[in-house]
Amino acid sequence: MRKELTRITFRQLEVFRAVCEHLSYSRAAEAMALTQPAVSLQIKQLEELLGQPLFDYVGKKLHLTPAAEALLATCEQLLSQLQALDMRLSTLQGALQGTLQLAAESSAKYLTPHLFAAFRAQHPKVSLSLTVTNRAQLIRRLGDNRDDLTLMSQPPQDMALEFFPLLDNPIVAVAPAGHPLSHAAQLPLSALENYPLLSREPGSGTRKAVEEFLQQQRVHFKQGMELMSLEAQREGVLAGLGLALLPRHAVRGELGSGQLLELPVEGLPFKRSWCLLYPRQKRLSPVAEAFYRFCQQERLNLQRQLA
Incomplete structure (x- = not known):
């Protein structure tokens, strides 16, 4: 050298x-x-x-x-190894310490802080560095080994990954208060076709799941509008621009206040799971390993708390 x-x-x-x-x-x-x-x-x-x-x-x-x-x-490897050394030295001293580099799909960002808070209650010296992005970017980050762990739905099948289903992700149809369909007791999915559907950008995991579901049900919306975030979709529905199929967690507040309504559509909610994962060949840091095991062991409790 x-x-x-x-x-x-x-x-x-x-x-x-x-x-x-x-x-x-x-x-x-x-x-x-x-x-x-x-x-x-x-x-x-x-x-x-x-x-x-x-x-x-x-x-x-x-x-x-x-x-x-x-x-x-090389720089990323060296700094990562130095951080891992710091974590291991802290562990030898009896306290888990360091930063968890976590990447999460946009639809999971409403749950991730609560998930980490439950972990941090046991390990108060651990901090969180959270990156929130869409599915396509998460897959790129996985390939580049940018994060300790990744929280996303539908893990890519062409990558060697360790993962387990962590939390349910129910997708529901939402409409603004006072919508013409709001008084129906039960609706076929096809009843939504006459209204514009607000969808996420290409590369979104939620969009991918919704498109696959609609294709399976042979339902085709005549009108649509593409928005770049869950927040934009939610605000679009509130403004009366159309309907949306969204994770229930993302609109929990608006459903609770009555600003949005969950339509009683046959076959909904359809469910996907958020999975916690990492590349199979990756060696986890002590903090990442502890968080992964915590989520495995506390999965049922977390599901009840965050339902």
């Missing part, structure tokens, strides 16, 4: 990772409470040690060079 590489510091790697994340020296400096010249100096010193440039400016945008891509992969 070249002697120059042994002179790389963890501080330089942290600054480098921040620049990669923000693709901006100024935003990286702001995130790390440094000056922009200080960030530039750290990157320059890294480039001198590596003997290769790390970033290119193309069209006024910062781009990673092949050397930066290679360094970033």
Whole structure:
């Protein structure tokens, strides 16, 4: 190994990772409470040690060079190992300590804080770093090994994963108060076809589940509107733009207040499960392993508490 590489510091790697994340020296400096010249100096010193440039400016945008891509992969491994060492040393001292890097599908974000709070009641020194995104992005993050654990519905079948079903995810049809269908005692699913359906963006797990269900039931909506989040869907229904098939957890407050109504549709709710998972070849940190086991052991209690 070249002697120059042994002179790389963890501080330089942290600054480098921040620049990669923000693709901006100024935003990286702001995130790390440094000056922009200080960030530039750290990157320059890294480039001198590596003997290769790390970033290119193309069209006024910062781009990673092949050397930066290679360094970033190593950087993530080194910092992850250092964090794992910190956790293991804390465990040896008798207290679980560290940060759980958890990624969750958008539809699960309403439950994730409650789930972690139950775990943290037993391990108060553990903190949470939560990333919420859609299914497509979660699959990319799984492939890049970005997180400790992932909470999502319908685990991808083409990946080697360890997982178990954690919580039910009931999907219901919702309408605004006063909707023409609100007084029906029972409705066939086809009765919804004459109204616009508000759906999520491509890549959403909820959209994938809804499309598969409608296809199985041979129901086709004549009108539709694509919205980019569960919140936008919910507000769209409240505004009278159409109906939506949504996780019941995502509209619990509005159903309770009467702003939204759960329509009594035959075959609904249909259920999917949120699964807790990680790549099979991944070695879990002590915090991640403890959280995974906690969720397995407390699954029935959690289902009752979060139903």
